[in-house]
Amino acid sequence: MNKYQKIAQCFSPAAFIHDTEENYQAIEKLIKEQEIGGLTFFHSRHSAAANFEKRAEVLDVSGTFEKLIGLINRYQAISKIPLLISIDGEYGLAMRVEKTPQYPFAITLGALKExxxxxxxxxxxxxxxDMKSSGIHLNLAPCADVNTNPNNPVIGYRSFGNDPEKVAPLAFAAYSGMKKAGIGACLKHFPGHGDTATDSHLGLPILHKTKAELKAEELxxxxxxxxxxxxxxxVGHLAVPALTGGKDIPASISRELITDLLKGEMGFKGLVISDALNMKAVANLHPEPGELEWQAFHAGNDILCFSDHVKEGIGKIAENASDKEVDAVFGKVMDLKNRLGVMEFKTIEVPAFDWESHSQLQKDLAENYVSVISGEINTKELQAMAKAGKLGYREFFTQNPSIFSQQLDLPIAPIEQAEKVILAVFVPSHKPLNQFGMDQGVMDELQKLAKSKTCILIHFGNPLALKHLGKLEDFEAVICAYQGFEEVQGVVTQTLQGIEAYGS
Incomplete structure (x- = not known):
């Protein structure tokens, strides 16, 4: 293989599942003409743009999973060397593909008690x-970020928590589980994106900490x-001046951070993957096509993710990198492909998921993380009040009555007559934008109710959204359920009935 072909193995540009035929053919052209090493699949251009355009919704399109399998087969069929197929699925395929198993967010798993x-x-x-059976070789997860900034616009629910001593073993456990399933996984976003206030999709976050502080937390x-x-x-797109001689240079293109610190001082011997090279934090720094790709390669990245300028990037790297450097990286990429079984590609059939087993896992997990985080639940008193016609119920941010309201199975009194009210909040968004999607007027109403009556708050959603619902002491008790899954709603019902698997 020549130098250009070897460099091309480092490239994993974005492939969108829902796209135009013209765009599918453009990917085929990249595979045939540039002989790229892999593809990173995303749902659609619409959802990929959500960060840039400050939108939180995802376009709902049917048949996503079948389309994904079809595209993997189509692209693999024309590639001389089988493609390394990646996806960014922090909570499973469902992060990118509808009607596939969704697992709890990292922040939820960080609340497991046993x-x-x-x-x-x-x-x-x-x-x-799930991923292996779908023809995917590498999951660009989990986050090893320590979410020490509660107002972080981009990490939040994606982190296992705010304590590095807890995040470290849990991130490694998630990584180990994926490895055991026979796919690749990676810790991200080095050197740590948890204590930032800027979304790197939109601008460059700068982390002002000393090296000692970084070692104790982020690193x-x-x-x-x-x-x-x-x-x-x-490696993430964030600047850490204390590690780069005072310069505000993104880690993803910093040789000091990747080659000197990560590979040298910290002893990392594996492959380094860049975060998406189309993100505004870096994309705007090098307007000349191909220059950013060269800077990322020179810094020490082995796989270049989401490059918008593949041909120019290969050319720039070929012009600037020595044969020895190229051979070293090419060897690492091919070794990874061999380890992950990429080279033995066979046509993928659309797999069937074991939904019953998935539901049981969700229930087991929910029994372990659903928690009474404030006050106490007196289940006998609740039953007695319901029978006496003094228990009220109200839910917020649902379109239709929830499964939880049906499962409660208690006589519910009108709010005016009720002496105690159960307030169930189904947080609309797991992202902090616009107060997690919660309307201020509705929240004012909830807080007013909590001050006028004895209330039990049940929070189905990102616990970071709790701060918008008033003081915890305004409620007789607060149950944090972390997610809105059907199984979670069942576990909360059990908690109110006095049936608990793990205690609080």
């Missing part, structure tokens, strides 16, 4: 199995993983 590492590894394993989960043999790390 055997957290074992359960997180099991979730990683199940996710990995700790990465070092934990490296010490235990993690094979892939994704």
């Amino acid at each position: 055997d957290a590492e074992r359960w997180v590894e099991e979730v990683g394993f199940r996710m990995g199995k 700790l989960p990465f070092q934990y993983g490296i010490d235990r043999g993690v094979e892939l790390v994704m």
